[in-house]
Amino acid sequence: MSGATDGTHPRLQENHFVLEFPSLPANVAFSRYAVAAFASQLDQFTLVDIEDIRIAVSELVSNVVIHAYPDGPGPVRVEGRLREGCLEITVSDQGRGIANVEQALEPTFTTLPGERMGLGLTFARQLMDEMTVTSVPGEGTVVHLVKRPSAAPVQPPAVSS
Template sequence: MYDNSMKIEFISKSQNESFARVSVAAFVSQLDPTLDELTDVKTAVSEAVTNSIIHGYENKEGIVKIEASIKGRELILIVEDNGIGIENIDMAMQPLYTSKPELERSGMGFTVMETFMDSLQVESEKNKGTRLIMKKVFNSLS
């Protein structure tokens, strides 16, 4: 059982990326994170949501779902879409790989998420969507 949890969903518009980032940051604030910890989470959320919008839905309208849960000092964060899915997860997770080179994407989204969170799990099925499960333990003291 979790100590606390929240769920939000929103239309896959780039304007909603900042809403997602700030919403998760507000939820995480109950753990009294350091500024660095909070920035890590906000950056990971930003990358995950941007991936859903650009790659999952290919800038078409869909729904992005975020679920955040706290258990002790650990944040469990799930970002999910019902987009086109990822054909080859291993390839997609390689630094500098992008499926959209014409958009001048850096191909660093998953690398950034892995760097700033303690763990990243990617589940995806072609034409059904993608689910990212990220975890981070907060070392700051309340």
């Protein structure tokens, strides 16, 4: 990465992080704050974009806390990458996995009725630009998200002479 002559980097090009923490309810807020702070490095993101990211991360990490490790807390890994003007986030666990991913993606589907709304994955999918869920029962789940700045300027048409 080439910086400006005064040693600063006027425009962020690429950056990444990896966080790992136990699947405790208190870490839901921690993870969304961490990812929001990271995402804020890309100044094209609006406040609404950042809020979308906070909600999506909150949902995915909550899902790990609730569903992945029925016998007690296990590791949650959150990775973030700023690349080519967008944010990629991966939330993964080594828990029991999702038996039927397609069913889990249906709005209001939940394996824990009570006060769970079954909207976590639906929100994450609606608020982000891309979401893919990969899960192997007994091995864990990986959810990959992409968020692009909503106010990203439209590429101007090529000027022909």
